Amino acid sequence: MNTQTGALLHQAHMTTIEALQSLDELLGANKKAPAKDDLLGRKLKQLARILKSEVESHFGFEENHLFKVFVEQGETGIVTMLTHEHRSILPLALQVADLAVAAAEAGFTDASWTEFKDAGAELVEREIFHIQKEEMGLLAAIASLVDPEMDEELANIYRAEVG
Amino acid sequence: MFPGSFMMGAKDRLLPPSIPYRFFVAAVFFHLLAWVLLLVGNEGVLGFVGGQGMTLAALHLITLGTLAMTAMGAAIQLLPVATRRPLGPVWAIKLMFILYAPGVALFAAGLAHSFAWAQHAGATLCVVGLALFGGLVGANLRRVDDLPGVTRHAWLAVASLIGLAILGLVLVIDFTKGFLPDHTSVAAAHAVLAGYGFMGMLSAGFSFVLIPMFVLGSAVPDAVGKRTAQLSGLGLVLGAGGVLVGIGTLSALGALLGLAATIVYLRGMLASLKTRMKKRLEPFFRMVWVAWALLPVSLVAALLPALGAPLDPWAELWVFLLVFGWLLSFVTAILQRIMPFLASMHSSALGGKPALLSHLSPKLPVDIHLGCHTAALVLISVALVGGWVWPLRLGLIAGLAGAIAFGVYTVEVLRRYRSHMAAAVAAHQQG
Numbered sequence: 001m002n003t004q005t006g007a008l009l010h011q012a013h014m015t016t017i018e019a020l021q022s023l024d025e026l027l028g029a030n031k032k033a034p035a036k037d038d039l040l041g042r043k044l045k046q047l048a049r050i051l052k053s054e055v056e057s058h059f060g061f062e063e064n065h066l067f068k069v070f071v072e073q074g075e076t077g078i079v080t081m082l083t084h085e086h087r088s089i090l091p092l093a094l095q096v097a098d099l100a101v102a103a104a105e106a107g108f109t110d111a112s113w114t115e116f117k118d119a120g121a122e123l124v125e126r127e128i129f130h131i132q133k134e135e136m137g138l139l140a141a142i143a144s145l146v147d148p149e150m151d152e153e154l155a156n157i158y159r160a161e162v163g
Numbered sequence: 164m165f166p167g168s169f170m171m172g173a174k175d176r177l178l179p180p181s182i183p184y185r186f187f188v189a190a191v192f193f194h195l196l197a198w199v200l201l202l203v204g205n206e207g208v209l210g211f212v213g214g215q216g217m218t219l220a221a222l223h224l225i226t227l228g229t230l231a232m233t234a235m236g237a238a239i240q241l242l243p244v245a246t247r248r249p250l251g252p253v254w255a256i257k258l259m260f261i262l263y264a265p266g267v268a269l270f271a272a273g274l275a276h277s278f279a280w281a282q283h284a285g286a287t288l289c290v291v292g293l294a295l296f297g298g299l300v301g302a303n304l305r306r307v308d309d310l311p312g313v314t315r316h317a318w319l320a321v322a323s324l325i326g327l328a329i330l331g332l333v334l335v336i337d338f339t340k341g342f343l344p345d346h347t348s349v350a351a352a353h354a355v356l357a358g359y360g361f362m363g364m365l366s367a368g369f370s371f372v373l374i375p376m377f378v379l380g381s382a383v384p385d386a387v388g389k390r391t392a393q394l395s396g397l398g399l400v401l402g403a404g405g406v407l408v409g410i411g412t413l414s415a416l417g418a419l420l421g422l423a424a425t426i427v428y429l430r431g432m433l434a435s436l437k438t439r440m441k442k443r444l445e446p447f448f449r450m451v452w453v454a455w456a457l458l459p460v461s462l463v464a465a466l467l468p469a470l471g472a473p474l475d476p477w478a479e480l481w482v483f484l485l486v487f488g489w490l491l492s493f494v495t496a497i498l499q500r501i502m503p504f505l506a507s508m509h510s511s512a513l514g515g516k517p518a519l520l521s522h523l524s525p526k527l528p529v530d531i532h533l534g535c536h537t538a539a540l541v542l543i544s545v546a547l548v549g550g551w552v553w554p555l556r557l558g559l560i561a562g563l564a565g566a567i568a569f570g571v572y573t574v575e576v577l578r579r580y581r582s583h584m585a586a587a588v589a590a591h592q593q594g
Contacts, residue, residue, distance in 0.1 A: 017441070079513075122519065131440075135379055136376045
């Protein structure tokens, strides 16, 4: 991974994986709805922020800028596969983020915890499998398909749009 | 070497699912059959140092039927994706299976019942199938210059395949003609080339791609792959050559070089694991640990007969640790992971959500398989060393129970995949 764009995406993946592992631990440690407290509230807000950033800004950058470069070079297979996965992850991530924000404010009820747990578990699995594919395919593809000028341009767009 | 190349273009290069799965299903079937044969012919297991019968038939059901069959199924799917070059026409892959799978069955039947015609016909079909495989892999590798870690091991595997096939045919002919001055030495060289050469090099080469991908670890540096290939290549020449010409110290040196290659390989794998993003390792990794632990143990065990220890039980223990300990554990671990992985990749073909790996992979059968396989390894090793019948029988029963559990796992993965696809078809038709 010797491109700026690859390094930025990798850093975002690391942050997302960390958040997902923390979510996985939360789900595994609580069979019933956990009691509301400040620490849990902060964790849930942070989770919601990272998830929204991943599926809105990060996915948006890939679909609107990066994938176009790939398609121009005929690498349509990986673009189709990853875009397709974005479609299944995005609503799930937003659902978990919304539930997390609501729970950070008002705590979980039994019903909202069950919903959060089911959606969260599915999200962890789908998103990690997706990141696995991006880490193993997309980052290598950037290294071999994107020239240094385009890499600079894409990295600047990423910093401006995603942060 | 960059493992990332594995996924790049993966969607474009996925074979129809029935192609790799026919190899996987056959491998699982022969795995089951091998344990049945071992149990039925258990009286010939203790003290086995060669010769026709149930034990040799079962051994070849594992080596040809399970290990090589899985290697073929995995390679035809993984190699074109990893190298980003096509492997060859689908008809050639289908022909390879049509020749090879019945060849394995016929050959094993011939060995079990001492039917020379079945041995000759089965071995010929197997060699033709393997030659087709070697040709396809070789043609693919000739166009690759950017994956030295993988390709050097794959070339060593192809070279070993040629050697093991020639020695294998010579051994089969010797069963009826009896022209070899030392059948056992040729059989041992054949085992070195088959176990450490063909299967070992394929396993090591693909590890450099698959393990970092599954754990989200850092890529293994090309230098590591080059070093393991150099040490392994030299070790194979000395190991097989030493056994063939009857110079034990030469084969012992080969085993030591193999140990050095193993240390470099395992250090490379552990370095990748240390940097992994996924902290919790998946269930299949338990079997990888078993395999990795037994690879160096098998090489240490190889030193004993090489340095003059009696073949009974030390050569038998070495072959058991090599085939059932290192290779069968590694191959079933990879099968356990790769079958639902490929199914998940195919499951979004109609546009629906991809099937979740956890929904495709039942956990109980692989837990049972792990427990039974590990128990079988311990019990049978103890039985071989001590010459005890009851630990052997218990070990064989455990092995068979594990193979049944693994068969249930395979059937269930395929059933769940089909059920997901049927639901996807229904949803697609409804618009």
